Amino acid sequence: MSTAMSYQSIYSFVSQQSSTISQSSRQPLLLPTKCLKIDSSLCYYTSRRKRNLSKIETISSQISVSYNTTLLSPSKNIIPDNSQKKSNEAALILIRHGESLWNAKNLFTGCVDVPLTEKGVEEAIEAGKISNIPIDVIFTSSLIRAQMTAVLAMIQHRRKKVPIILHNESDQAKSWSQVFSEETKDQSVPVIPAWQLNERMYGELQGLNKQETAERYGKQQVHEWRRSYDIPPPKGESLEMCAERAVAYFEENIEPKLAAGKNVMIAAHGNSLRSIIMYLDKLTCKEVISLELSTGIPLLYIFKDGKFMKRGSPVGPTEAGVYAYTKRLAQYRQKLDESSEVICS
Numbered sequence: 453m454s455t456a457m458s459y460q461s462i463y464s465f466v467s468q469q470s471s472t473i474s475q476s477s478r479q480p481l482l483l484p485t486k487c488l489k490i491d492s493s494l495c496y497y498t499s500r501r502k503r504n505l506s507k508i509e510t511i512s513s514q515i516s517v518s519y520n521t522t523l524l525s526p527s528k529n530i531i532p533d534n535s536q537k538k539s540n541e542a543a544l545i546l547i548r549h550g551e552s553l554w555n556a557k558n559l560f561t562g563c564v565d566v567p568l569t570e571k572g573v574e575e576a577i578e579a580g581k582i583s584n585i586p587i588d589v590i591f592t593s594s595l596i597r598a599q600m601t602a603v604l605a606m607i608q609h610r611r612k613k614v615p616i617i618l619h620n621e622s623d624q625a626k627s628w629s630q631v632f633s634e635e636t637k638d639q640s641v642p643v644i645p646a647w648q649l650n651e652r653m654y655g656e657l658q659g660l661n662k663q664e665t666a667e668r669y670g671k672q673q674v675h676e677w678r679r680s681y682d683i684p685p686p687k688g689e690s691l692e693m694c695a696e697r698a699v700a701y702f703e704e705n706i707e708p709k710l711a712a713g714k715n716v717m718i719a720a721h722g723n724s725l726r727s728i729i730m731y732l733d734k735l736t737c738k739e740v741i742s743l744e745l746s747t748g749i750p751l752l753y754i755f756k757d758g759k760f761m762k763r764g765s766p767v768g769p770t771e772a773g774v775y776a777y778t779k780r781l782a783q784y785r786q787k788l789d790e791s792s793e794v795i796c797s
């Protein structure tokens with residue numbers, strides 16, 4: 453996977469180890485177009501749901517936000533639960549599923565429900581070791597590769613809570629899967645599947661080999677189908693179409709949990725997460741083209757006062773293409789590993 457150079461330029465401030473991070477202010481203007489290209493460096497897509505309008509937001513200021521020591525500092529002891537954390541902030545962890553059997557075969561997958569490879573299983577387990585952050589709720593797509601990633605990550609998570617997949621597809625399924633012990637509920641993490649977080653639907657490319665498709669239709673054409681914002685693959689969804697449902701779901705179902713102080717993990721897919729990150733980071737239609745997500749690499753955000761602050765990915769420097777990797781977070785991860793015996797005992 454290629455390293456997206458634009459991350460380095462856009463987010464170089466993160467890796468400078470400063471204790472400040474820039475944050476865009478939100479200034480919605482009521483303009484009836486999609487991602488307007490007045491000036492792509494100033495144009496930010498958010499969601500058009502509800503009012504069916506886009507917002508243009510301009511970077512207006514940088515605000516200083518100090519690192520949250522509660523969430524990021526390694527500790528020899530398990531961090532106290534949510535009752536002791538600041539109520540107006542919450543952690544958001546995004547994980548693209550581990551490698552799937554079709555990733556390994558280089559096939560367009562989209563909404564085809566393909567499980568993880570052994571490597572994907574290992575990536576998911578590894579992803580669960582990332583932090584000591586207590587997870588209150590997990591959202592996944594309805595596809596098994598994302599669900600496998602979520603539950604495998606939780607098996608390794610330091611809190612040792614049991615991920616329980618909620619079955620709300622019918623009243624009977626809901627009623628038959630109830631838990632009647634408050635204590636057991638406390639030791640569980642609800643996993644909420646949502647089709648809206650599924651991978652973009654790749655239309656008539658699903659099941660085709662990516663390399664062969666590039667040879668047949670040309671690299672440029674296939675790159676546009678794969679990474680452009682608004683060009684859909686034949687009979688499939690563009691990133692913009694995928695964002696319509698994924699970002700709307702995020703705003704309606706996930707943001708309220710964060711606003712209530714719940715720490716949330718989302719296990720989903722390359723393109724559904726690209727669309728959510730575009731919304732969180734206010735990326736332009738142009739910037740999102742070079743946004744690549746590695747499989748099984750968790751990305752951390754802090755939600756505070758209605759704003760999302762990127763904290764990068766607490767993984768090692770060996771991962772090319774890791775989004776917003778920072779040295780500081782790699783050190784944090786290393787220290788966690790060193791102290792894991794104490795934490796897990």
Ligand SMILES: O=C(O)[C@@H](CO)OP(=O)(O)O
Nearest residue numbers: 559560561562651678722
């Ligand atoms: O095949 C797919 O569904 C996706 C993710 O694996 O591929 P791409 O990276 O081309 O968007």
